[in-house]
Amino acid sequence: MQYKTNQGVQSENKALEIRSLSLDYIMPDQSIHAVVDLNLVARTGKITALVGESGSGKSTVALAVMGIQDKNAVIPGGEIYLAGTDILSMPKKGLRSYISNHAGIIFQDPIDSLNPLLTVGEQLVEAVLIHEKITKKQAFTIALNQLLAVSLPQPEELMKKYPFMLSGGMCQRVMIAIASVFRPALLIADEPTTALDVTVQAQILHQLDSMRKREGTAILLITHDLGVVAEIADDVCVMKDGYIVESGTVEDIFSNPQHRYTCQLLAAAL
Ligand SMILES: Nc1ncnc2c1ncn2[C@@H]1O[C@H](COP(=O)(O)OP(=O)(O)OP(=O)(O)O)[C@@H](O)[C@H]1O
Numbered sequence: 568m569q570y571k572t573n574q575g576v577q578s579e580n581k582a583l584e585i586r587s588l589s590l591d592y593i594m595p596d597q598s599i600h601a602v603v604d605l606n607l608v609a610r611t612g613k614i615t616a617l618v619g620e621s622g623s624g625k626s627t628v629a630l631a632v633m634g635i636q637d638k639n640a641v642i643p644g645g646e647i648y649l650a651g652t653d654i655l656s657m658p659k660k661g662l663r664s665y666i667s668n669h670a671g672i673i674f675q676d677p678i679d680s681l682n683p684l685l686t687v688g689e690q691l692v693e694a695v696l697i698h699e700k701i702t703k704k705q706a707f708t709i710a711l712n713q714l715l716a717v718s719l720p721q722p723e724e725l726m727k728k729y730p731f732m733l734s735g736g737m738c739q740r741v742m743i744a745i746a747s748v749f750r751p752a753l754l755i756a757d758e759p760t761t762a763l764d765v766t767v768q769a770q771i772l773h774q775l776d777s778m779r780k781r782e783g784t785a786i787l788l789i790t791h792d793l794g795v796v797a798e799i800a801d802d803v804c805v806m807k808d809g810y811i812v813e814s815g816t817v818e819d820i821f822s823n824p825q826h827r828y829t830c831q832l833l834a835a836a837l
């Protein structure tokens with residue numbers, strides 16, 4: 568069977584390409600147009616920031632890309648090309664594994680994202696074994712290397728610990744380790760540092776940036792913090808009320824914002 572692909576010379580460096588995506592949340596008395604006719608590209612080896620006020624639809628986009636949108640969501644139209652294939656035109660069977668092989672996601676609250684009843688090691692090994700038919704021992708070695716890759720010291724000790732024994736910053740590193748086990752083409756970070764101390768925020772962002780450099784991962788960074796955007800993002804998409812009102816390179820958007828809302832955002836950040 569042939570699925571829709573966006574392959575072609577111009578698409579090669581696009582880990583994610585969203586075309587004309589709309590998403591509604593169906594409520595008993597109304598439906599909310601959370602995403603409207605949205606276009607977005609996350610380039611390989613680059614950081615794309617998705618910014619916009621609370622409720623503008625940023626997380627909804629992230630969840631739709633991961634195929635984990637809420638049950639009351641319907642997608643009336645659009646295409647989501649993840650590593651070249653439109654996941655919206657794929658059959659349910661195989662979709663989960665396709666998405667988890669090509670994209671990872673980390674959230675705001677790393678401690679909530681981990682299972683409190685399992686050790687770090689158990690969760691990492693489980694994540695490895697979901698994808699690969701290898702022995703537990705081999706999975707353990709991969710897990711250890713993952714923890715080293717996110718600069719966590721003494722990984723062997725860490726593997727035995729439960730999430731509550733770790734700081735927020737360490738938990739977020741573990742989440743990055745889990746989300747990137749399979750060197751996904753795309754990593755989505757939905758406000759990854761909002762819940763962390765300021766000093767730890769910079770370390771986590773540095774970690775994402777070094778993953779981008781090392782693996783060529785495309786990173787879609789959802790954030791409220793325009794200072795962070797200016798510092799590490801390559802591209803920016805500005806979202807408001809479900810629409811992308813403006814997108815471009817960081818240089819373009821910061822030096823020459825076209826949309827009134829972008830000007831307001833920039834002014835508010837000064
Ligand atoms: N399951 C749902 N059912 C109905 N409405 C929802 C649902 N999930 C989100 N919404 C609404 O959809 C809109 C977009 O929400 P979303 O969480 O995507 O925004 P956001 O930009 O991520 O906001 P924030 O910056 O606060 O995280 C909001 O109006 C929100 O209230």
Ligand code: NI
Pocket residue numbers: 625626627757
């Ligand atoms: Ni959100």
